[in-house]
Amino acid sequence: MTAEFPVPQRTPISESYWQGLEEGELRYQHCEACGNAWLPARGECPRCLKAEWQWTRATGRGRLVSWTVYHIAHHPAFADRLPYNVAIVELEEGPRLITNIVNPDEAGGLAIDRPVELVIERDHGVALARFRLRQPEQ
């Protein structure tokens, strides 16, 4: 199944994002001109449209925005992991990303706005930015 796994297509713009995950950190683009922060990788800041951005390391902390659980596979590479979740996470720096929650059965379970933290996992040789549910800080 490895050959079929949808490996991300690295581009000159996204290369540093994927390289960061290989090196154990999650990076986002930060605009030097206007302070905006975003993912996924793009050539210009979508707020001020300038190309004066830097890759910045994220803390890896965020919150769960929403999720779904697949009971059917749209791709053969995912057939043997059904049911599996796909989630939207918002980083505390602002950018949002599509991800998976690695411990959905954790006490309290999946709930919107629940705090999460980064856990980088390898899947078919690709370092992916997944997240784990955190217990809320008191």
Place this chain on the structure above:
Amino acid sequence: MRGKTVIAGIGHTAYGKLPGRDTLSLNVEACRKALEDAGIEKDAVDGLFVKFPTSSFSMMYGQTLAEALRLQPRVGGVWDQGGASNISMISFAAMAIEHGQCEIAIVCGADNPRTGTRQAYEKAWGDDAAYGWFGVPAGYAMLAQRHMQQFGTRPEQMAAVAIACRRHGAENPDAQLRKPLTLDEYFESPMIVEPLRRADCCLISDGGAAVVVMSARRAKELGVPAPVPILGFGQGQTSWEVARRPDLTTTAAVTSARTAFAMAGCGPQDIDVAQIYDCFTITVLVTLEDYGFCRKGEGGAFAEGGRLEIGGELPINTSGGLLSETGMPGMQLVLEGVRQMRGTANLQVKDAARCIVSNQGGIMHTHSTLILGQ
């Protein structure tokens, strides 16, 4: 522009599984029927607005269809807003007519994902496919999950939408799925992408549909038998991908409806019947809220108690919608709106004087609203 243009004719093919028919053939049949319904000759048509077939993109499809219709329109081409395209093209046609760019326009669309490929609905979302992120239904599941968590929306309330549409579709001889749905059957329906069950998802269908648009004056001159005035239209673009839009449960349907209501000079309280794009049950709840039929977050409660069914306060999708009549992306809702205003609908809403129709595309990326009158 209120009431200055009309829908003069409507036409559609059979819905469901139509093996051996390509999209050109389906479009031509729909256009022929719409012209017959308007009682006008093909050669009078000088505008051709075409929704591109979702399942197979080909360059210059509008011109390919023009040739198949043996037309050389003054204005036309293909428009892509996904499922919002049809109403948007009707509004562009109305504006073109108002400004003398054409006199009589056909707006049409056809597709054959059922016998062809449904790949467009299951495609990978770029690099995020590595996380298993595929397909249109999952995007709506994200909206539904957030809506349920944020507002306490319950599965029974989403079921109420499906039950209404399926009840209406069961009465429609042209509908692809003519089987009413019970609440028990809803809960027995298998999960596809939580929280969406099979019964929350629209049909996959082959078929085509078309309308003829012209000025009210021209319709009178030509003796068009049953023109239906266009009172208002509007559009709105949420645009951003689901993962990145700041608010998952409010969409640009708000803007679209506000524009359409302002043009029509009326509000939600003046609407007698609604055709609401029901690609998924959650889409209807969000649209009813965004249109102002109820407050944000109260769509679920609004859908309960048969309010959306024939005989209820706001009957929706009186020919079955995408959940029961055909999964075709949107034009069937316009056609049913026209029938309601003509008084010829299969499930006619008594004394209905105004109908609102919603079209929307992507995962609520695009929106278009049409208000029809008499």
